[in-house]
Amino acid sequence: xxxxxxxxxxxxxxxxxxxxxxxxxxxxxxxxxxxxxxxxxxxxxxxxxxxxxxxxxxxxxxxxxxxxxxxxxxxxxxxxxxxxxxxxxxxxxxxxxxxxxxxxxxxxxxxx
Amino acid sequence: xxxxxxxxxxxxxxxxxxxxxxxxxxxxxxxxxxxxxxxxxxxxxxxxxxxxxxxxxxxxxxxxxxxxxxxxxxxxxxxxxxxxxxxxxxxxxxxxxxxxxxxxxxx
Numbered sequence: 001x002x003x004x005x006x007x008x009x010x011x012x013x014x015x016x017x018x019x020x021x022x023x024x025x026x027x028x029x030x031x032x033x034x035x036x037x038x039x040x041x042x043x044x045x046x047x048x049x050x051x052x053x054x055x056x057x058x059x060x061x062x063x064x065x066x067x068x069x070x071x072x073x074x075x076x077x078x079x080x081x082x083x084x085x086x087x088x089x090x091x092x093x094x095x096x097x098x099x100x101x102x103x104x105x106x107x108x109x110x111x112x
Numbered sequence: 113x114x115x116x117x118x119x120x121x122x123x124x125x126x127x128x129x130x131x132x133x134x135x136x137x138x139x140x141x142x143x144x145x146x147x148x149x150x151x152x153x154x155x156x157x158x159x160x161x162x163x164x165x166x167x168x169x170x171x172x173x174x175x176x177x178x179x180x181x182x183x184x185x186x187x188x189x190x191x192x193x194x195x196x197x198x199x200x201x202x203x204x205x206x207x208x209x210x211x212x213x214x215x216x217x218x219x
Contacts (some may be wrong), residue, residue, distance in 0.1 A: 042198060042209040088153060100145055101200065101207065103155040 002027050004104035006091050012110045019078035021107050023091030031094050032074040036087040049074050081111045116201050118210030125217050130187035133213045135199035137180040143202040144175045144182040150195045189217045
């Protein structure tokens with residue numbers, strides 16, 4: 001099974017602070033994703049990365065940026081976090097472009 | 113999401129009974145995936161189908177691309193089956209998630 005790691009698992013930040021969420025994978029798969037999930041809702045796509053330095057916006061990219069300098073790592077960055085960015089963030093990988101996805105354990109972010 | 117309609121939104125079952133969850137698609141999808149989100153919030157892969165039917169224990173899933181739907185059947189429900197079930201369908205260049213079915217299995 002593919003292993004997707006996320007760090008940290010829990011994070012509390014104040015409004016206006018910068019946030020860095022990390023995602024790692026152990027199989028050098030090309031495509032990686034960042035989603036957020038809010039209570040009672042499904043997953044909303046923030047960004048997709050097709051390979052190193054090859055990133056595309058998802059459905060809700062505003063307020064976020066990403067970085068992928070190595071195939072194994074995909075970072076989600078919030079410059080000046082807002083309270084409405086409080087959510088659970090999931091990273092995912094897939095076996096090929098838009099194939100079966102595997103998710104990390106999630107990061108619960110609270111912005112006060 | 114708009115492209116994926118998942119039903120029911122909530123479901124309650126007694127242990128030992130069964131039911132079906134369904135996803136209808138408004139556009140042609142080439143594959144579907146089903147997940148269970150457990151009480152810890154983890155998303156567990158259940159099935160990935162490009163067509164036909166797959167079975168795993170008490171779970172069975174079918175994907176009919178031509179008629180634009182997929183189903184997930186649960187039989188002999190157990191307490192640990194409680195959670196939220198999501199389908200995710202793959203189109204040409206995107207994956208679309210349903211809004212989930214919240215399943216509660218009662219003793």
